[in-house]
Amino acid sequence: MTATESDTRLHSLLRALDGADxxxxxxxxxxxxxxxxxxLAMKYLVQHVTSATATIGYRGxxxxxxxxxxVxxxxxxLQRVTLAEIDKAKTLIMVDTQPGTGNNPLTNERRIAAILDHHPKLEAPANAEHVDIRPEIGAASTMLTQYVQAAELPLEQQLATALFYGISTDTMSLQRGTTNEDQKAFCALLPKVDFEAIARIETAALPQDYFSQLHKALRSARIYDSAVIASIGEMRYPxxxxxxxxxxxxxRECRWAICLGVYKxxxxxxxxxxxxxxxxxLARKVVGSDGAAGGHGAMAGGQIPLNGRKPRSVINxxxxxxxxELGGSGKETGAKLV
Structure with a gap:
């Protein structure tokens, strides 16, 4: 992406935020x-390039x-926000998601100042003043790095580390679904990264229930040619x-890995x-109109509300x-993984 394109996108974003408090x-x-x-990068932009204050919210x-x-x-x-707080917000920005996807509480009818995302664009048009959706990009962190660079703001270590880790996790350290833009952002962030912090994050202590859920996943895993499908059952977090x-x-023999579970x-x-x-x-085909799904070439996910149905029947x-969808008959029992 050229400097002119970055500047144009930044100016469009700033116009969308004009007058925001x-x-x-x-x-x-x-x-x-x-x-x-x-x-975090968007909050940094808002608070250093406009006169507005910013809060980061999530629902789950x-x-x-x-x-x-x-974190x-x-x-x-970040802070958990209620639906009432979202409804009251006069100026909304969405990052790494879009209204109507099902993985956030917003619909296409809600007026939004800006959307910045790298997932495939939904067919229904978003009601937003600034829309920057680039599904070819490997990580939203790449896009936000470009915005910070276009604004000529210094990339401080904490933010640079977060953006670097965001790109790393979504692209498997540039091995999955990357572009030259991801590589450039990755390299620009590299000298400022706190690698000791990343090491602590990547080796974070795991609670006991993680291992019990790992046990359930492995016990339930079945091999169908080059696919492995596992179910966890009830989960502590989705x-x-x-x-x-x-x-x-x-x-070693796996080309497709799928894991399912129930949360609430x-x-x-x-x-x-x-x-x-x-x-x-694949995710969108399997879910159809029964829920929400999305993702990229190599990674995806989805969710289906039970609506009174038994979890086992939906999972089966x-x-x-x-x-x-992966070429089987649907009747195979599969071989146990362990």
Missing amino acids: NVLILTHNNPDPDAIASA IIGRAENRAL RYLEFP DITADMADLLLRY DTVYFSIRTQNKRGAGL RLRQQFRL
Whole structure:
């Protein structure tokens, strides 16, 4: 991306924020490192380039040990917000998500100042003044790095570390779904990164229930040709499925790893693949109109509200549908992984 393009996007964002007093920056419900870092960078931009104040909000839970460690390192920059607080917000910015995706509480009807995301653009047009959606980019943190650079703001160590970690986690350290823009942002951040902090984040202490859920995932995992599908059952937090799918994909014969689980009244699943494309499409096909799904070429996820249905029946249907979409008959029992 050229300097002119970066400047144009920055000026468009600033026009959308003209006259704003208080800005609510909203991530998806259960923010990951990319969402957390992107929101932090947006807050930095708002408070240094405009006269407005900014708050970072999310609706769900920060569950993974690494994500909680990142938030501690960043001195707890996010806060859980209520639907009433979101409704009252006069100026809204969404990062790493879009209205109507199902992983945040907003619909396309809600007026939003700005949307910055790297997930595929939804068919329904967003009601936003500034829209920067670039699905070819590997991480929203790359996009926000460009905005900070265009504003000629210094990238301080804490923010640089968060953005670097956001890019690293969403692209597997530039091994998955990256562009030259991701590489440039990664390299620009590199000299300022606190690698001791990243080491602490990546090796964050794990609670006992993590291992009990790992045990359930491994016991339930079944191999279907080059796919491994596992179910956790009840989960302490919804993004544990991503942890398990990441691990299952490391099985030598695995091309597709899928993990499902139940959190409160919703079935969540995560997809990982060795292929460069197809995960997001698979997630959307399987969910259909029954819930929400999205993602990129190599990683995706989705959620389906139970709406009174039994969790086991929904999970079994999803497992069968995944097998069908991946070329099976849907009736295979599969071989045990362990």
